[in-house]
Amino acid sequence: MxxxxxxxxxxxxxxxxxxxxxxxxxxxxxxxxxxxxxxxxxxxxxxxxxxxxxxxxxxxxxxxxxxxxxxxxxxxxxxxxxxxxxxxxxxxxxxxxxxxxxxxxxxxxxxxxxxxxxxxxxxxxxxxxxxxxxxxxxxxxxxxxxxxxxxxxxxxxxxxxxxxxxxxxxxxxxxxxxxxxxxLNTEPVDFLGVDLGIVNIATTSDGEIMAGRALNRIRARERGLRARLESKKTPSAKRRLKKRRRKEARRAKDINHKIAKHVVAEAERTGRGIALEDLTGIRERVRLRKPQRATQSSWSFAQLGAFIAYKAHRAGVPVVYVDPAYTSRACAECGHIDKANRVSQSRFVCRSCGFVDHADRNGSHNIRARAWELWRRGAPSTAPAPPxxxxxxxxxxxxxxxxxxxxxxxxx
Incomplete structure (x- = not known):
């Protein structure tokens, strides 16, 4: 490759x-x-x-x-x-x-x-x-x-x-x-589900939560600093803006590389494939409040997915993309789907069976189950060649x- x-x-x-x-x-x-x-x-x-x-x-x-x-x-x-x-x-x-x-x-x-x-x-x-x-x-x-x-x-x-x-x-x-x-590993023993989000960048079905609130605080502070510097319009402010240019993009790329490397290494070590959501066009489909738009747009979900895909392609780990519909509302234990199941950003409580879990972890279990079902039906690995x-x-x-x-x- x-x-x-x-x-x-x-x-x-x-x-x-x-x-x-x-x-x-x-x-x-x-x-x-x-x-x-x-x-x-x-x-x-x-x-x-x-x-x-x-x-x-x-x-x-x-x-x-x-x-x-x-x-x-x-x-x-x-x-x-x-x-x-x-x-x-x-x-x-x-x-x-x-x-x-x-x-x-x-x-x-x-x-x-x-x-x-x-x-x-x-x-x-x-x-x-x-x-x-x-x-x-x-x-x-x-x-x-x-x-x-x-x-x-x-x-x-x-x-x-x-x-x-x-x-x-x-x-x-x-x-x-x-x-x-x-x-390519054509006989994975299972799949490692990965739920991508804004508050928690990546949550795996093993229960690992990577790059959460601390990173978002840094990103919010950087945006505030850029806004203040842009409003001053002084030569020194422009020099400082130029120096900090692309700083957040470099940080995001570095963290995405580390997350992707960790996910692929864990899947390769345990003989599993990787399950991801197909988030194509998410920015057009999802409607957010104004304060949330900058947060969503400033993180490259596509970049993280591409990094996981090409690292998996190199390591021979199969990758399957699943339909993301209702993965955050469906119960991983009984399959009951209800908007009320998602009590808060981090808490999931099933209204049918009473199952309680971290919301992102529950979502990653749903992604893993969907990928495993697709693989058992004969779906090939969708890990693409590097774009x-x-x-x-x-x-x-x-x-x-x-x-x-x-x-x-x-x-x-």
Whole structure:
């Protein structure tokens, strides 16, 4: 399976200047090629190549490989845009957001990511050095660093393209690795049900409750701090906001990784599969009071589910998604469904048999039972291959047409 290993580059000031100039040139060329593709309605690789290749090489001093990668990045962005429009991710046809997406060419930010293949980038993993192409020539002996696990995976499994990324004053390379998979366990002894929530991020049918109220207090404090800084509008407040940018997203991603790793390890150790709720479209289906909306939207349930799925896929643990309807209202003992069973957020009391349990734990037992029933009926594992991850290259329309729809998988 494909995973992405991210390593941090440690360039000298001269090397960093060459890398920055290269990103600027590549994304400037991509913006020009995007306008050509939009005006001429030419959005396939070979057709756009005829209109733009020679000009990109001459005007921006790009090599043949770099020019071709720029053209491919533009075509991938329009392919992603088309898929998002078809899926309804940009609203209904005729809406303001929809029209803004289709009536303007895709725009790439100045410091968007740029793909590199093995002819433009060479690795010396034993020395922790790379040699990379720039518009100023080949830059050699650029140092990089990473965790021991990342460096080991890079040395053993790296295969394919890598993305040069500049973020928050730091340089990174996202390298694609082909990591071997464990054979799928086709005879699980049972399933580990996982109930995802807001107050308690994940509750398993074993009774474990992970990342609860303490984390939510931190998130509420961060939101309050951001609101106060935004209201001040002073230069120092803006500097502080910039420094704290994406802090909550990084914390959420780290916790999601830890929860997913723990869940998959427990299922693998006990020979069980994993049962999850199919929460697709939950934000559109669920209606919340205004104070609850920020809390729900600030946590990535889809990310946690994707992390569990790809880690399970790698470990050979089967994953089954079940219908989430009434899992929080149904009694895990007698099956009685009643809205009144859910006495409070944390307390479940069955009105029929009197069964009492933690509400999230009761829900996880229902999820486990539904998954086991599906598996016994012959439902295959629905653990998907790692989902494509768009590169951080598009500017105004990043959500609609992220630059470079090339297959890039979750980070290691």
């Amino acid at each position: 494909k995973l992405v290993v991210q390593v941090k580059l440690l360039p000298t000031p001269e090397q960093a200047a060459a890398l920055e100039a290269t990103l600027h040139a590549c994304n400037d060329a991509a913006n020009w090629a995007s306008k050509v593709a939009f005006e001429k309605d030419v959005k396939r690789n070979f057709a756009l190549h005829e209109h733009t290749y020679a000009v990109i090489k001459a005007r921006w001093n790009l090599g043949a490989e770099a020019a071709q990668h720029v053209i491919k990045k533009v075509c991938d962005a329009y392919t992603t845009l088309k898929a998002n429009l078809r899926a309804g991710n940009l609203g209904r046809p005729g809406s303001k957001r929809y029209r803004r997406a289709v009536e303007n060419p895709v725009n790439f930010c100045t410091q968007g990511a740029q793909p590199y293949d093995d002819r433009m980038l060479s690795w010396q993993t034993d020395r922790r050095r790379i040699s990379i192409w720039t518009i100023a020539g080949r830059v050699k002996d650029v140092a990089f660093t990473g965790s021991p696990e990342q460096l080991a995976a890079l040395a053993l499994y790296r295969k394919g393209e890598s993305d040069l990324v500049y973020r928050d004053g730091m340089w990174f390379l996202n390298a694609t690795c082909e990591v071997p998979e464990a054979p 494509p991850k768009p590169r951080d290259g598009a500017g105004r329309k990043r959500s609609a047409a992220a630059s470079g729809a090339r297959c890039a998988s979750p980070s290691l």
